[in-house]
Amino acid sequence: MQQTPLTIDSIFRYVERHHGDKTIVTNSPTGPVRTTYAEWAVRTRKLGGVLDTLGISADGRVGTFAWNSARHLELYFAVPSTGRVLHTLNIRLFPEQLTYIANHAEDEAVFVDRTVLPLLWPLIDTMTTVRHVVVMDDGGDNEIPDDERVSLYEDLIAAAEPIDFRVEDENTAASMCYTSGTTGNPKGVLYSHRSTVLHTMAVVQPNVFGMAETDVVMPVVPMFHANAWGLAQAGPAVGAAMVFPGPMMQPKALADLIVDEGVTFTAGVPTIWQGVLPELAGRDHKLRDIGCGGSAVPKALSEAYRERVGLPILQAWGMTETHPVATSARLPRRLFDGSDEDKATYRARAGVPFMGVEVRIVEAGTTDELPWDDVATGELQVRGSTTALDYYKPDAGVELATPDGWMKTGDVAAIDATGSVRIADRTKDLIKSGGEWISSVDLENAIMSHPKVKEAAVIGIPDPKWDERPLACVVVVEGEELSADEVIAHITPMVAKWWLPSAVEFIDEVPKTSVGKFSKKDLRTRFADYQPS
Amino acid sequence: MQQTPLTIDSIFRYVERHHGDKTIVTNSPTGPVRTTYAEWAVRTRKLGGVLDTLGISADGRVGTFAWNSARHLELYFAVPSTGRVLHTLNIRLFPEQLTYIANHAEDEAVFVDRTVLPLLWPLIDTMTTVRHVVVMDDGGDNEIPDDERVSLYEDLIAAAEPIDFRVEDENTAASMCYTSGTTGNPKGVLYSHRSTVLHTMAVVQPNVFGMAETDVVMPVVPMFHANAWGLAQAGPAVGAAMVFPGPMMQPKALADLIVDEGVTFTAGVPTIWQGVLPELAGRDHKLRDIGCGGSAVPKALSEAYRERVGLPILQAWGMTETHPVATSARLPRRLFDGSDEDKATYRARAGVPFMGVEVRIVEAGTTDELPWDDVATGELQVRGSTTALDYYKPDAGVELATPDGWMKTGDVAAIDATGSVRIADRTKDLIKSGGEWISSVDLENAIMSHPKVKEAAVIGIPDPKWDERPLACVVVVEGEELSADEVIAHITPMVAKWWLPSAVEFIDEVPKTSVGKFSKKDLRTRFADYQPS
CATH class of the missing domain: 3.30.300.30 (ANL, C-terminal domain)
Incomplete structure (x- = not known):
């Protein structure tokens, strides 16, 4: 068989060649902005040229500090497709954490949305490796600093030439996210091209999110957090239309976008859906699935969606260290004739891993596996192609992997006979x-x-x-x-x-x-x- | 990220651990035989032990000469999961071709269904490397030869110990199929573990076959041909229940099995569905998709299914050399509001490749790419992780790849602006x-x-x-x-x-x-x- 590397630029070329007519919509304070994959692809290739012109190192880290948008999607593809590493900075972190992370990753540039520029700019002198701040105008009116480090995204794109993308080694680093850990310094997780493509192929399967060309996908989960649960790659990889909320994250704006744009699949954390529920209840929509994770999905919330929006919430589980999706709680065949209560109880589980991820629970501090009887609880550990075994330049004493090669999740879980995971708690909670x-x-x-x-x-x-x-x-x-x-x-x-x-x-x-x-x-x-x- | 190899034994372990309760049904002259993945997995591990006991070389070729069945599925997993190569012999080939192929592949053993034993046994002395003939009793009553090479599958399984599977290198050869070429000798295509896993992940996505845990999958396409279109790996990889026709390939038997077993997905060549149509028309069934390929699907056949069975045929295109699925003609979003005629015309196309496969058409004998205007026709060429670039021990003068690394398909095609392929003809036709x-x-x-x-x-x-x-x-x-x-x-x-x-x-x-x-x-x-x- 041909040895074709699994790379993010192959996803790019696929959507560029086959789905150029499909739309990408980004919401903004002045209303939705529309483009197509065809236009987006030209701009993404030009962005590759911009990175060269700015003199970013061949494997340099490029930070983003931005909402979900078509521009952010350009960065998601152009940065790794030129061999560089996309570093998504979480706009909600404390200033000291942002400084620590940018310096730890040695970011050479940061691409920042104008609406959140005031959160970043005051820190810029503490980010010692950042040579370029590129401002993306997302409809905000914040003043743009008169500083030689600052340039405007659209100016750079307008002046750039499109370039060819070709990453040869699928194990090249592609992107990184820092976990906003509750103890110690934030920790960086490095994703490779290979792991990203495998994660993409995993989440599009029907057992997980089930994404297709016929979908309109809206990632509410931020692109600045945990790889946007893979949605920013998964949509393009199947030719789905994309809808991005931009800075318009208010519940009513999200509900309107779902209804107006005919969104079929969306995903976000429980607190988002808690807020959106009253705004969406009773309205006509085309949703087929609402993905949810990041923390446990309350059964009552999922049932409220089933009763008031017409479909329950689809829970998935994972963490930044697992790319992040590892399991999903899609209703299994045996429950087709189950009671509403049984179905709701199942949907409150983390669910079954997809092929490629393995799970186990162990007695804390040992490698002794506990039974899959849904009663015994122990630390949940995972392994597989989309699982990290160490952090980027880890601090001394921080160990993610067990001696026998599994990743410690820090979650306490039970597992039933079918390998469906039920998270009991975070170890520390x-x-x-x-x-x-x-x-x-x-x-x-x-x-x-x-x-x-x-x-x-x-x-x-x-x-x-x-x-x-x-x-x-x-x-x-x-x-x-x-x-x-x-x-x-x-x-x-x-x-x-x-x-x-x-x-x-x-x-x-x-x-x-x-x-x-x-x-x-x-x-x-x-x-x-x-x-x- | 963790370096976990993409191997067939990882699919095996997945279905063994997570979906042991799901059923595998095999039809037979005496009615359907039922088992579960749990029982099947124990037998598959024992079959690994049998291969050791028989003294098959560490990377030896193991032939099968069999219908679609749970036993054949045991071979599909045990042979590659022990590092050996599964060689599926096509039971409909001419005797001289069978002899040529078994000798060319240097098969050390052949596992044969009792119902087709009379097709194989007379040739056995011409197959110079075959040391073992293992007979699987599928309900036939053919006499079993009294010969030291012959043993009974069930006897061997009963005496065997289950073994552990662990293939370390994903580029290890896993299985091979010979194409029944219309000129020259049959040519062998070797699939690796990696290419098999990537093909599996591709066909389960909704743009292609869209397989899930909730499915009941019936491969009518023979497991002795073109990797059974990947269905024998795809079902287990998502935890779907499986239904196999065994030797009961008559149209009425197939239609009954679809109805009685609640089959949701099935696939086979057009001539099969031509025969099944009158037997299935008007009956209650749970089919969501009927996959079809191998030769062009007549529009009239697909429309007849839409009108008389309730769903059109889902066309896919590929060849043994592409694992085999490369494109699928799932109706795109833009045709949702199209006329029945426009939809039927689209469904008669080969369709769009999935991410990971690239297509082009060229002027014959050149590498000059022709436009994607649905008018220009040229030789269809493909490349990607699931594409062969050469044959197993090819004859002199047989070249599958172009100088610039694409595979020549021998099909003449046009491609539209979305990259949807329309096969005009085989070059030689x-x-x-x-x-x-x-x-x-x-x-x-x-x-x-x-x-x-x-x-x-x-x-x-x-x-x-x-x-x-x-x-x-x-x-x-x-x-x-x-x-x-x-x-x-x-x-x-x-x-x-x-x-x-x-x-x-x-x-x-x-x-x-x-x-x-x-x-x-x-x-x-x-x-x-x-x-x-």
């Missing part, structure tokens, strides 16, 4: 009470099934007798009233008696991380000296 | 008349759209003035009457006047090749001295 573990995720799911609860996060608080006890931090739906006793009464039939939270605190909002996950670290800090009354 | 080319395939399609025509094949016959002229060989539907004038009158509005056949001959049956394609070579021999009256 488990509550240890009287020598037994309590799953904060299960408690949150139970509490969030109360119709008056908007959000809930459960953390462990120190307890002299039991070591730790659960504290439920609950956000009530606006205009509603709820008591601690009502919360406890609601979940009493759902969980073991000794799991019942020792206290319920009502808060205004659950603090979120930069990627929209519940930040339990912040809650733990806030309630560090908490005493149940 | 084109009719050269007055210095211009006439497509025999187009003429056949036109003739076969007549309701009284069962089959039609068009060949070139010598003509003193025009060099060649078309002769239409027509098979009339049983019980109907049709005249040559009626045939000509029917197609006159459809083709250029100078394309109209100079003569129409009515024949009882179009001769078929060993894989069910029209054998125009046989027709040309029969009509070598033909004189139009």
